[in-house]
Amino acid sequence: MLRFTKSKVIAILAAVILGILLAVPSMMTREQRVAFQNSIPSWVPSWLVPTSAITLGLDLQGGSHVLLEVDVPDLLRTQTTQLRDDVRRILRENRISLQGGIQMVQRGVQIRVPQQADRDTLLPRLRELAQPVGNAILGPTGNNDIEITTTPEGLITLAYTEAGVTERVRRAIQQAIEVLRRRVDAMGTTEPNIQQQGADRILVQVPGLQDPQQLKELLGRTAKLEFRLLGQTGAADTDMLPMREEGGRRVPVERTVIAEGADLIDAQPAFDSRTNEPIVNFRFNIRGAQRFGDATARNIGRPLAIVLDNEVVSAPTIQSAITGGSGQISGNFTVEQVNNLAVLLRAGALPAKLTIIEERTVGPGLGQDSIEAGTLAVSIGSALVAAFMIAAYGFLGIVAVVAVAVNVALILGVMSALGATLTLPGIAGILLTVGMAVDSNVLIYERIREEARLGRSAVSSLDQGFGRALGTILDANFTTLLAAGILFFLGTGPVRGFAVTLSIGVITTVFTAYTVTRLMIAGWYNYTRPKAIQI
Amino acid sequence: MLIRYFPTNTKFEFMRYRRMSFPFSALLSVLTVVLFFTVGMNFGIDFKGGTLIEMRALGPTADAGAIRDRANALGFGSVEVQAFGDGREVSVRVELQPGGERGQQEVVARMREAFEDAYEFRRIEVVGPRVSSELVQSGTLGVILALVAILAYLWFRFEWQYAIGAVVATLHDIVLTIGFFAITQIQFDMTSIAALLTIMGYSLNDTVVVYDRIRETLRKYKKRPIGELLDQAINDTLTRTIMTGLSTGFAIIALAIFGGEVLRSFSYTMLFGLVVGTYSSVFIAAPILVYLGLKQGAETAAPADATAAAAE
Numbered sequence: 001m002l003r004f005t006k007s008k009v010i011a012i013l014a015a016v017i018l019g020i021l022l023a024v025p026s027m028m029t030r031e032q033r034v035a036f037q038n039s040i041p042s043w044v045p046s047w048l049v050p051t052s053a054i055t056l057g058l059d060l061q062g063g064s065h066v067l068l069e070v071d072v073p074d075l076l077r078t079q080t081t082q083l084r085d086d087v088r089r090i091l092r093e094n095r096i097s098l099q100g101g102i103q104m105v106q107r108g109v110q111i112r113v114p115q116q117a118d119r120d121t122l123l124p125r126l127r128e129l130a131q132p133v134g135n136a137i138l139g140p141t142g143n144n145d146i147e148i149t150t151t152p153e154g155l156i157t158l159a160y161t162e163a164g165v166t167e168r169v170r171r172a173i174q175q176a177i178e179v180l181r182r183r184v185d186a187m188g189t190t191e192p193n194i195q196q197q198g199a200d201r202i203l204v205q206v207p208g209l210q211d212p213q214q215l216k217e218l219l220g221r222t223a224k225l226e227f228r229l230l231g232q233t234g235a236a237d238t239d240m241l242p243m244r245e246e247g248g249r250r251v252p253v254e255r256t257v258i259a260e261g262a263d264l265i266d267a268q269p270a271f272d273s274r275t276n277e278p279i280v281n282f283r284f285n286i287r288g289a290q291r292f293g294d295a296t297a298r299n300i301g302r303p304l305a306i307v308l309d310n311e312v313v314s315a316p317t318i319q320s321a322i323t324g325g326s327g328q329i330s331g332n333f334t335v336e337q338v339n340n341l342a343v344l345l346r347a348g349a350l351p352a353k354l355t356i357i358e359e360r361t362v363g364p365g366l367g368q369d370s371i372e373a374g375t376l377a378v379s380i381g382s383a384l385v386a387a388f389m390i391a392a393y394g395f396l397g398i399v400a401v402v403a404v405a406v407n408v409a410l411i412l413g414v415m416s417a418l419g420a421t422l423t424l425p426g427i428a429g430i431l432l433t434v435g436m437a438v439d440s441n442v443l444i445y446e447r448i449r450e451e452a453r454l455g456r457s458a459v460s461s462l463d464q465g466f467g468r469a470l471g472t473i474l475d476a477n478f479t480t481l482l483a484a485g486i487l488f489f490l491g492t493g494p495v496r497g498f499a500v501t502l503s504i505g506v507i508t509t510v511f512t513a514y515t516v517t518r519l520m521i522a523g524w525y526n527y528t529r530p531k532a533i534q535i
Numbered sequence: 536m537l538i539r540y541f542p543t544n545t546k547f548e549f550m551r552y553r554r555m556s557f558p559f560s561a562l563l564s565v566l567t568v569v570l571f572f573t574v575g576m577n578f579g580i581d582f583k584g585g586t587l588i589e590m591r592a593l594g595p596t597a598d599a600g601a602i603r604d605r606a607n608a609l610g611f612g613s614v615e616v617q618a619f620g621d622g623r624e625v626s627v628r629v630e631l632q633p634g635g636e637r638g639q640q641e642v643v644a645r646m647r648e649a650f651e652d653a654y655e656f657r658r659i660e661v662v663g664p665r666v667s668s669e670l671v672q673s674g675t676l677g678v679i680l681a682l683v684a685i686l687a688y689l690w691f692r693f694e695w696q697y698a699i700g701a702v703v704a705t706l707h708d709i710v711l712t713i714g715f716f717a718i719t720q721i722q723f724d725m726t727s728i729a730a731l732l733t734i735m736g737y738s739l740n741d742t743v744v745v746y747d748r749i750r751e752t753l754r755k756y757k758k759r760p761i762g763e764l765l766d767q768a769i770n771d772t773l774t775r776t777i778m779t780g781l782s783t784g785f786a787i788i789a790l791a792i793f794g795g796e797v798l799r800s801f802s803y804t805m806l807f808g809l810v811v812g813t814y815s816s817v818f819i820a821a822p823i824l825v826y827l828g829l830k831q832g833a834e835t836a837a838p839a840d841a842t843a844a845a846a847e
Contacts, residue, residue, distance in 0.1 A: 356661070362657070363658065366657040381790060388785055392537040392538045443775055449538075453544075468751075479736060480737070482684045482685060486681045487729060498729050
């Protein structure tokens with residue numbers, strides 16, 4: 001137990017020094033870290049010098065955590081509307097008119113085509129709408145996203161399959177993440193984290209935010225912009241949509257979309273030169289400009305509805321053909337509203353409505369307070385434990401304190417290396433590890449004491465003491481690791497951070513007990529050569 | 536060195552104390568169950584859903600009464616206002632609003648409108664109905680999974696009797712900690728689950744150390760009565776139990792005093808758990824083995840004794 005080969009000693013020391021080096025940047029303030037980084041000569045390869053500090057959780061650095069969920073029914077509604085439009089287009093192209101029109105059914109649409117000849121021309125075209133659904137790992141699964149069924153009476157139903165819905169949700173999530181990233185980036189924050197969670201959720205984490213309200217406004221809006229003509233009340237193919245002004249009075253709006261948000265290439269907040277009212281200036285791409293120009297030329301004198309998220313923002317009358325490919329949106333906005341609207345239009349519309357189902361925001365002041373309180377608690381707690389150990393065990397107490405100090409450095413080092421996040425409960429986890437790491441030393445010392453009392457020689461009591469205690473240490477710590485592991489898989493955010501620190505702490509505790517403590521005691525024994533152990 | 540003043544070779548008869556400790560623990564457990572169903576726990580928004588806002592007055596003091604009146608006037612149903620810290624800080628808890636996930640969003644906006652002028656918003660947490668019910672599920676699942684994992688591990692490393700004993704002791708700790716939450720009305724949230732699992736980890740750590748020694752003692756003495764052997768094993772590890780308990784206690788006390796408001800209830804829970812966990816290892820987990828019919832000296836061809844091998 002007390003003999004170490006030279007290579008082993010070197011390996012242990014190397015591991016400890018590496019751990020401490022990795023931990024050093026985390027101990028520095030941001031300014032010191034930058035200065036340190038700049039002071040490294042350029043010929044030193046960057047991987048050789050650790051400069052990255054532990055990532056602080058949102059509860060410590062302040063920031064917002066927002067969990068969004070795709071509104072699947074809303075997504076399906078959009079998708080079936082799309083399907084209806086596709087079917088209508090195919091009908092028109094083949095000059096087939098229906099009795100009863102296109103009926104919306106569960107997850108799809110239904111049409112009645114009594115003529116066999118019509119059905120024969122229609123069906124192949126309709127089948128083209130269905131796409132095979134596959135996945136990246138298995139390739140095509142042989143399922144289609146849309147199932148087409150017919151009855152002998154001529155009833156044709158097109159409906160999304162289960163696989164089709166899953167596929168749409170998956171694609172919507174991918175698309176939404178892109179859109180959200182553009183929106184959050186437009187806020188100019190540093191290191192936002194946007195990732196998928198589960199099948200239909202997106203987690204957005206933005207550190208160091210001053211105003212979470214703006215973030216939520218940017219995240220929660222679908223921002224679907226459409227230019228449509230105002231129609232006649234009661235006319236076919238119109239939707240009754242509420243006005244943003246005038247107490248939400250509903251007006252008929254034609255279903256045909258002249259141009260939409262996807263046709264924009266730019267949108268900027270500005271002020272109207274005459275009224276000084278905040279507005280958004282936008283520019284169309286070529287396709288959009290063409291369509292918008294044609295439509296306005298054909299409909300001079302009619303009101304054009306600017307529809308945002310199914311709400312009529314304003315409905316100015318078309319004075320002349322707008323062929324320049326640019327325009328403006330006004331509607332009694334505040335400056336802040338036009339700023340947000342411009343960001344939303346530039347970033348594009350979300351493929352479906354997203355609902356905020358969880359929000360956790362910590363202000364930067366509270367985060368700083370938490371760091372200070374946590375650091376203070378760890379310092380005082382460690383000092384107390386150290387004083388207690390030295391008072392109780394004398395020299396061996398010092399060995400224990402060194403072992404625990406190495407342990408804490410290793411925890412920080414491993415966390416920096418793994419890119420793990422330190423949260424406030426995580427700091428509690430470190431302090432708890434300090435308390436419990438002492439346990440392994442206590443176990444070893446008590447065992448040595450016992451063996452010495454049985455009248456064994458110094459070397460034999462040390463040997464036996466270590467040998468027996470290490471088995472216990474392993475068993476005892478493994479159970480804590482089990483609990484921490486489960487906490488990791490089930491917890492989120494700060495709690496997960498706690499589980500990470502606790503798990504790493506347990507592992508480094510066992511490591512230091514096996515190596516650092518043993519090495520120090522072996523060194524002490526070889527130096528003093530006591531006949532008997534007296535503790 | 537203080538350790539020299541610790542009595543060695545103590546001869547406490549822990550097996551006799553079980554006639555007191557078992558009924559005592561049983562009584563407390565029953566009391567907890569009664570409390571749980573009558574008084575109940577103070578569930579936080581993690582599990583109940585709703586909105587939690589922490590504000591700090593921009594001026595010298597926060598007027599909790601005025602905040603309560605104004606918040607109540609907003610018409611969000613039950614609103615709990617609590618001052619904490621240095622008198623400038625207030626936490627406001629608004630119950631889950633009707634209207635599903637979207638219903639919650641209005642609370643924060645209206646609260647901001649009402650208080651933004653005089654208060655800094657330091658923390659905002661909104662948990663919708665779906666997330667809260669998921670957290671209840673994963674919290675419960677976590678505790679159950681941990682128990683099962685422990686049962687399996689101890690069965691594998693020791694014998695089934697030890698596994699049963701440890702699980703009974705751990706359940707005892709969980710139940711009493713829940714009682715602690717019911718009595719103190721400390722808010723029970725996800726952090727509390729973390730505390731609960733840590734308590735389980737610590738208590739088990741303690742129990743395993745004692746069990747390790749029991750197993751060793753049983754192998755060494757094949758003829759002596761089991762009660763005596765259990766007593767000896769507990770006495771042999773007593774110094775360690777106390778030393779570790781004290782040092783962990785120091786760390787937690789520092790956390791409770793200096794760790795700030797957020798960690799305070801976590802620290803109190805941990806401190807309670809430390810006491811209960813230590814108690815249960817000595818007075819529940821070990822004595823209960825008497826009833827479970829441990830085989831003495833049966834483990835001669837036991838799983839390779841790592842400690843003996845490592846000693847060479």
